[in-house]
Amino acid sequence: MSSTNQSPEFLSAQKRYLSAKNDEEKLFALEEMLKTMPKHKGAEEMRANLKTRFKKLKLSMEEKKKKKSFSKEGIKKEEMQAVLIGLANSGKSSILSCLTNASSQIADYEFTTRYPIIGMLDFDNTKIQLIDLPAVESEYFDQGIANTADTLLIVIENPSQFEKIFPFLEKTAGSKLIILNKIDLLEEKEKRRMSAFLQSKKYNFILFSSKTKENIHELKEKIWKTFNKIRIYTKQPGKPADSDPVILPEKSTVKDIAEKIFHGLSENIKETKVTGPSSKFPNQKVSLKHTLKDRDIVEFCIK
Ligand SMILES: Nc1nc2c(ncn2[C@@H]2O[C@H](COP(=O)(O)OP(=O)(O)O)[C@@H](O)[C@H]2O)c(=O)[nH]1
Ligand SMILES: [Mg+2]
Structure with a gap:
């Protein structure tokens, strides 16, 4: 890039472009160069060249950003x-x-x-x-x-x-x-x-x-x-079972689900009734040690 006939603003922007430490600085300097460069016909080629450089850099920065946001850290x-x-x-x-x-x-x-x-x-x-x-x-x-x-x-x-x-x-x-x-x-x-x-x-x-x-x-x-998980539907006395199941690892017990939904307050449970694959009959009264199966319905009575 010839530095003859350039304004001091352009020359300073060019200097910043050449010593830029990262893409952001580079992009900013390029923008400045485009703004401050001569407008006359003889500079057309140079303008096109700078514009291409600007566009390419911007695109590559966007790609990098996208890739970053989709990387492992970005996925919850x-x-x-x-x-x-x-x-x-x-x-x-x-x-x-x-x-x-x-x-x-x-x-x-x-x-x-x-x-x-x-x-x-x-x-x-x-x-x-x-x-x-x-x-x-x-x-x-x-x-x-x-x-x-x-x-x-x-x-x-x-x-x-x-x-x-x-x-x-x-x-x-x-x-x-x-x-x-x-x-x-x-x-x-x-x-x-x-x-x-x-x-x-x-x-x-x-x-x-x-x-x-x-x-x-x-x-x-x-x-x-x-996933080796089970779906357990909880139920309050006198009401239909919740349509959103609680997901637990296989072989979880009544205590496990109680701890999960009552946040560690399973001792407040007076009685538990189970209906489903793990029960011998509907509304079977079970202890906290009872092992649950996929699609069981569990009803808790709280003290
Ligand atoms: N006949 C047929 N074509 C399929 C089937 N699944 C995908 N394709 C075609 O295979 C090509 C590649 O599919 P795509 O989902 O993009 O594959 P990817 O590269 O593994 O993500 C496309 O043309 C699809 O329409 C299928 O079950 N049957
Ligand atoms: Mg694909």
Whole structure:
């Protein structure tokens, strides 16, 4: 950049641009340079050049900001979190749209998902956080989120893809469910062959199509089961049971749920009645040690 015929304001802005320590300083200096540069025709090329530089920098700053806000720190982990993991084009984003109200970009070309996209899967009034991760082969794939997720939903179009995903599962701690997607494109014979293979490996899997949505209820049920939780409906005497369940780990007791909802005041309970899979008959009186099962209704009488 020639420094002849430039105003002192421009030269000082240029100096600040060249010594800028970060993007913000750079952007600010570039803006100053554009404002203070000569207006005459001979400087047109230089103006265009500075403008391009300004735009590029601004764009890259926005991208960085976006990436940061979607990074692991930016995602508040809910009680039940599942991530969709797989190769590009296997249908992860389509599955997210099928199961939640979130929409992720769906496209025929590779690597469309550049940031984790979050959706909520509502299963019988329980909320499951679903995250659509960029494909494993993409530079935007986030191993950290995969490692800490409670559940990994491994999306494949055929069993041979599993091998390519396997290395990314090494440090993961969550339960695994394989979703064999796009079964609308398969012949019955192929479906049977693939099922038999996955079965022989003792994998937890399901056949699915995000296009026809066949098996969608089974898929939701299977996802819920990976968390090893139970839904307990609480009830006040004389009133219907609450429609929002309390979520607890499997094998929780009456004491566990009492502690959770009464914040440690379980000694105030006079009597507990249970109706459901863990009771021998409706309204069975049970002690605090009674072990609950999924879908039990629990009624507390307080002293
Ligand atoms: N036939 C069929 N196509 C699907 C199915 N699921 C996704 N697709 C298509 O596969 C392509 C990639 O899907 P996308 O959800 O973007 O995959 P992602 O890269 O894993 O997120 C798109 O053209 C989708 O329409 C399915 O179940 N059946
Ligand atoms: Mg995608």
